[in-house]
Amino acid sequence: MDLILWRHAEAEDPREDLDDLERELTARGEKQAKRMAAWLNERLPRDTRILVSPSRRTRQTANALDRIYTVSPAVAPGASGAELIQATGWPDAGTVLVVGHQPILGQLAAWLMTGNVLDWSVKKGGVWWLRGRRRDGVLQVVIESVINPDR
Numbered sequence: 001m002d003l004i005l006w007r008h009a010e011a012e013d014p015r016e017d018l019d020d021l022e023r024e025l026t027a028r029g030e031k032q033a034k035r036m037a038a039w040l041n042e043r044l045p046r047d048t049r050i051l052v053s054p055s056r057r058t059r060q061t062a063n064a065l066d067r068i069y070t071v072s073p074a075v076a077p078g079a080s081g082a083e084l085i086q087a088t089g090w091p092d093a094g095t096v097l098v099v100g101h102q103p104i105l106g107q108l109a110a111w112l113m114t115g116n117v118l119d120w121s122v123k124k125g126g127v128w129w130l131r132g133r134r135r136d137g138v139l140q141v142v143i144e145s146v147i148n149p150d151r
Helices: 027-041 056-064 081-088 104-114
Strands: 002-007 050-051 095-102 127-134 138-147
Touching: 002 027, 002 104, 027 056, 027 127, 050 056, 056 095, 081 095, 081 104, 095 104, 104 127, 104 138
Parallel strands: 002 095, 050 095
Antiparallel strands: 002 127, 127 138
């Protein structure tokens, strides 16, 4: 299984008068999303399943792909790693792209790579592409790519 973790692109700063789920991408964030979407679209299989947080900034990020996606509460801020990993179908679900938030994306990457929940950081707009494979009956996780939108 390929599991691609894509953190939403740069968004406006939190404000007391604005619900966190309603924050939008900045102009820079829109450019980041388009740049990463172009990179992803060159590499993603057509049948990739895409799960997106219900927040506006993640939906705007995912919209840059111009593909059908599912809004999932398992990707929302505050969701648990167990909810997210179950929603992806890891490790046997083909290719799944998750467009979400910190800290859960970094924690999920750390857990898959090390077996420990650690606070790894995924840069805004960044993508971590992980591949699960079986060798001699043992599940291994390989980092296929880590890319940031400003490089």
